[in-house]
Amino acid sequence: MASPKTYRPNIVAFFCRWCSYGAADLAGSLRLRYPVDIRIVRVPCSGSISPQYLLYALLQGADGVWVSGCHPGDCHYRIGNMHARRRLTLFHNLLDYVGIERARLLFTWIAASEAHKLQREAEAFVTAVAALGPARRLVKSLETCIL
Amino acid sequence: MNAYARRIREIARRLLSEKAVDAVAGYRAGTVPMRARPFVARTPAEAGELTWTGFCVGNLAKLAIGLPGRVAVCAQGCISRNLVGIVRENRLARENLTVIGVPCLGMLDARKILAKVGGRMVTGVREEGDAVTATGADFEETFARGDVKRDTCLTCRHRNPVLVDEVVADPVPETGGGDGDRIIELWERKKPDARFELFTRTFRDCIRCYACRDVCPLCHCATCFVDRSRPQWLGKTQDEPDVLTYHLLRAFHCAGRCTDCGACESACPLGIPMRRLTAKLESDARRLFGHEASLSLDAKPALAVFSPDDPDEVFS
Numbered sequence: 001m002a003s004p005k006t007y008r009p010n011i012v013a014f015f016c017r018w019c020s021y022g023a024a025d026l027a028g029s030l031r032l033r034y035p036v037d038i039r040i041v042r043v044p045c046s047g048s049i050s051p052q053y054l055l056y057a058l059l060q061g062a063d064g065v066w067v068s069g070c071h072p073g074d075c076h077y078r079i080g081n082m083h084a085r086r087r088l089t090l091f092h093n094l095l096d097y098v099g100i101e102r103a104r105l106l107f108t109w110i111a112a113s114e115a116h117k118l119q120r121e122a123e124a125f126v127t128a129v130a131a132l133g134p135a136r137r138l139v140k141s142l143e144t145c146i147l
Numbered sequence: 148m149n150a151y152a153r154r155i156r157e158i159a160r161r162l163l164s165e166k167a168v169d170a171v172a173g174y175r176a177g178t179v180p181m182r183a184r185p186f187v188a189r190t191p192a193e194a195g196e197l198t199w200t201g202f203c204v205g206n207l208a209k210l211a212i213g214l215p216g217r218v219a220v221c222a223q224g225c226i227s228r229n230l231v232g233i234v235r236e237n238r239l240a241r242e243n244l245t246v247i248g249v250p251c252l253g254m255l256d257a258r259k260i261l262a263k264v265g266g267r268m269v270t271g272v273r274e275e276g277d278a279v280t281a282t283g284a285d286f287e288e289t290f291a292r293g294d295v296k297r298d299t300c301l302t303c304r305h306r307n308p309v310l311v312d313e314v315v316a317d318p319v320p321e322t323g324g325g326d327g328d329r330i331i332e333l334w335e336r337k338k339p340d341a342r343f344e345l346f347t348r349t350f351r352d353c354i355r356c357y358a359c360r361d362v363c364p365l366c367h368c369a370t371c372f373v374d375r376s377r378p379q380w381l382g383k384t385q386d387e388p389d390v391l392t393y394h395l396l397r398a399f400h401c402a403g404r405c406t407d408c409g410a411c412e413s414a415c416p417l418g419i420p421m422r423r424l425t426a427k428l429e430s431d432a433r434r435l436f437g438h439e440a441s442l443s444l445d446a447k448p449a450l451a452v453f454s455p456d457d458p459d460e461v462f463s
Binding site: 056073079082083085086087090091093096097099100102105106107137140144145146 | 331335339340342343344346372382386387388389391395398402424427428431435436450453454455458462
């Protein structure tokens with residue numbers, strides 16, 4: 001087990017390629033610093049994200065999962081994020097209900113121009129997840145598996 | 148034989164001899180007490196085998212999907228809602244479907260009866276109005292129906308069929324008297340750590356037989372996510388994370404469409420109360436989107452539609 005000093009969380013982020021991914025790109029161009037613990041997966045739309053992706057990330061040991069898409073009304077495909085909002089709201093509440101720590105999940109709306117919001121959210125999220133320590137719930141590990 | 152069974156046979160015999168349908172999906176007596184087997188009657192003579200007891204706990208909507216030609220289905224409130232959903236999802240054409248509406252007083256839980264009689268061998272169960280009498284070799288005990296009903300039937304919200312072509316009996320009071328949200332309160336009032344502990348403990352016994360999935364009429368993927376190997380969404384073991392992930396995803400795939408028929412719990416060989424998860428999703432769909440699954444043929448599932456004013460509570 002890593003000591004608290006050296007522990008860095010693993011965070012998987014699913015970013016919509018039309019907005020949040022662009023915001024991450026812009027953050028880079030603007031030389032904004034944000035924590036390096038985030039692995040970004042580019043997806044075509046937040047509406048294309050199945051809850052399976054998030055569970056799969058958790059199962060494989062992600063300490064936090066972040067989903068970000070365009071603000072409601074700004075979807076490149078008109079309504080993708082509206083569907084995502086319903087789906088992810090139910091899913092978030094379900095995970096919370098079964099006792100997955102709420103702080104391990106982050107759902108945001110970040111437009112392509114909002115590099116500073118991305119930086120802010122990233123810093124806050126990484127701090128929150130790091131404070132929780134390594135994920136144990138739903139993670140496939142020697143601890144949770146029958147040998 | 149009870150009045151319901153007599154009436155169902157009558158209707159089935161008439162439909163089959165008039166050739167109004169090719170098959171009638173119902174139940175016949177099981178080979179052991181406290182069981183009823185799903186049964187498809189194809190001739191007027193076979194219609195005589197149909198029955199109706201408190202142990203008709205499967206989901207005939209699932210059976211109806213695979214039947215060729217015109218089919219009649221015996222359906223209580225929950226099953227009729229599943230049929231509505233199936234028609235909406237174009238898995239069964241409305242003109243090929245005849246619903247034999249069965250107003251329902253709640254189905255019985257064989258496990259509860261066995262617990263009541265202290266595990267002694269039950270050889271028969273009689274249902275008379277509100278009384279349920281279990282008989283065995285050397286005993287006969289009578290219980291109130293409410294004490295041996297399935298959990299799902301205690302919190303039922305729609306006991307009368309929502310889609311009816313043939314009527315079996317007069318409508319019964321619309322709800323089972325319970326409140327569906329009470330199921331989720333059991334976990335919701337706990338702290339997250341305790342909730343996860345309860346979650347793991349509840350599903351620890353799961354043997355991944357997939358009976359809950361196979362009995363559910365909402366499942367219709369050609370290849371289920373648990374059977375996929377590329378990508379392999381979750382392991383095929385009985386390890387805790389795999390089992391929990393399976394149940395989370397199975398429940399989520401029913402979100403906004405589940406009619407709380409309870410067939411999953413009844414089919415489970417280990418008696419796992421998986422409605423703890425589906426009830427949460429349906430409760431949220433009611434609370435956040437004002438949606439209840441499959442109440443009419445024009446209503447779309449909660450996750451197939453959206454509103455610009457949907458709550459933004461989990462997004463920042």
